[in-house]
Amino acid sequence: MPFQLAYFKSRNMSNVLHHFLDKHSVDVIHTQHLRMSQYTSDLSNQRRILDLPDAYSLYWQRRNEVDRPWWNQLFDSLESKRVIEAEKVVFDYDLNLVCSVEDRDHLLQIHPGSRVELLRNGVDLETFTFDDHDYSRCETLLFTGNMDYAPNVDAVTYFVENMFPELVSKHPNIKLVIAGQRPVKQVLDLASDHVVITGFVEDISEMYSRADIVIAPLRFGAGTQNKVLEALAMGVPVVCTDIGFKGLEITSGEGVFHANNDAEFIEHVSNLIGSEELRAATGQKGLELAKTKFSWDGISNDLARHFKSVSRD
Numbered sequence: 303m304p305f306q307l308a309y310f311k312s313r314n315m316s317n318v319l320h321h322f323l324d325k326h327s328v329d330v331i332h333t334q335h336l337r338m339s340q341y342t343s344d345l346s347n348q349r350r351i352l353d354l355p356d357a358y359s360l361y362w363q364r365r366n367e368v369d370r371p372w373w374n375q376l377f378d379s380l381e382s383k384r385v386i387e388a389e390k391v392v393f394d395y396d397l398n399l400v401c402s403v404e405d406r407d408h409l410l411q412i413h414p415g416s417r418v419e420l421l422r423n424g425v426d427l428e429t430f431t432f433d434d435h436d437y438s439r440c441e442t443l444l445f446t447g448n449m450d451y452a453p454n455v456d457a458v459t460y461f462v463e464n465m466f467p468e469l470v471s472k473h474p475n476i477k478l479v480i481a482g483q484r485p486v487k488q489v490l491d492l493a494s495d496h497v498v499i500t501g502f503v504e505d506i507s508e509m510y511s512r513a514d515i516v517i518a519p520l521r522f523g524a525g526t527q528n529k530v531l532e533a534l535a536m537g538v539p540v541v542c543t544d545i546g547f548k549g550l551e552i553t554s555g556e557g558v559f560h561a562n563n564d565a566e567f568i569e570h571v572s573n574l575i576g577s578e579e580l581r582a583a584t585g586q587k588g589l590e591l592a593k594t595k596f597s598w599d600g601i602s603n604d605l606a607r608h609f610k611s612v613s614r615d
Contacts, residue, residue: 304384306358310337323348329613336389343394349612352395355423356525357405359386359412364522364545368456392416396612401525402549408524421608423526423549424601425592430507430535432589437514437582440575443469443478444513444538446506446529449485449499453523453545461519462492465568470496473575478517481509510536514581515574518542519567525549530558531596534588539581541570552595557588 303311319341331350333342336358342350362382366375392398392413400406401423409418445461447454458480466478476496480489483502493499503509510516516533520543527546534540540558547560554560559574561567574581 304381304388306337306381306385307340307388311340316341330609332609333395336385336391339388339391339394343391346394349614350395351397351399351608351612352392353399353421354405354409355399355401355421356523357389357400357408358524359389360405360408361522361524364524365452368521370456386412389413392418397608399608403551404548405524419608421604422596422601423528423531424596424598425528425531425535427535427592427597430510430532430592432535432537433511435511435537435585437578437585440514440578440581441475441477442512442514443476443571444509444516444533445478445480445482445518446509446516446532447482449480449482449489449501453520454482455486455488456522457518457520458492459488460521461517462497465519465564465571466496468568469571469575472572476575479509479513481506506532507536510538513538515571516540517567517571518546519561520545531592534558534596535592537585537589539574539584539588541567541574543567552591555584555587557584557591559584 329349331342331345331348333339333350333352336354339352359382362378362385366378366382390413392409393416398416398418399421400409400418401421403420406418406420409416445458449455469476477498478496479498479500481500481503485499485501490499510533516529516538518527518530518540523545526549530540530542530546534557541561542558543561547558550558552558559570561570574584
């Protein structure tokens with residue numbers, strides 16, 4: 303069993319669920335994440351959806367491909383094999399959902415014959431609201447996320463050590479703000495005259511309103527990134543790697559610039575720093591995308607359609 307599933311194993315949870323099902327009639331059971339599948343995969347008398355929402359095996363595959371200490375790579379290799387095996391649970395469900403085409407195609411490739419469909423990730427347009435963003439300034443790069451989460455820790459550490467020095471040499475007045483709860487020591491050690499670590503932020507939307515460019519230099523992960531969608535909703539231009547981009551199904555420059563390598567990442571950030579017009583045009587394109595493609599209103603209708611597709615008449 304993968305550690306991720308073992309960590310969430312609970313006899314009490316199983317008892318509570320079965321007690322509930324004994325007392326109630328349900329149309330569809332919606333199970334969220336592979337870790338929770340251990341409680342519903344054997345309920346063959348119920349109609350069930352497994353909402354992954356990312357291909358967890360893709361996450362571990364990418365994590366295993368990143369150059370890290372040998373003990374990390376050994377663990378990642380073992381866990382990756384366990385996850386692929388555990389992921390075969392998709393065949394037990396009437397329908398499986400993922401949030402990006404990239405994740406869907408990956409699952410269909412390694413688990414051919416499974417039923418996997420798309421339910422996009424979205425953004426709350428009431429919480430992350432565009433309010434006449436000031437594109438005239440450009441001094442703050444922003445990275446957001448839980449700062450004890452391995453992909454985020456790796457991303458900011460790699461960016462600060464391998465890309466940020468060149469950007470500072472070209473643009474001496476810029477600073478990087480790393481905003482997110484539970485920063486580990488590896489993140490705290492990045493603090494400097496040009497790098498600010500905030501820790502927990504009460505209202506993360508305020509951080510986006512103060513930011514000029516949002517960066518997402520992730521090297522491993524899956525699905526779509528909330529930090530990218532939130533920036534789009536607030537009209538802030540984004541630069542990101544494959545991990546934050548491919549699942550969006552958009553063209554580079556439509557709110558987000560896609561970088562294939564460090565040099566491209568630095569170039570896109572530098573170009574945005576140097577042009578108010580480019581920042582404004584990119585941010586406005588992203589805002590339109592957030593409203594038309596990533597609004598929860600439309601996505602909730604898709605989820606209702608999926609429920610109806612598996613429920614009994």
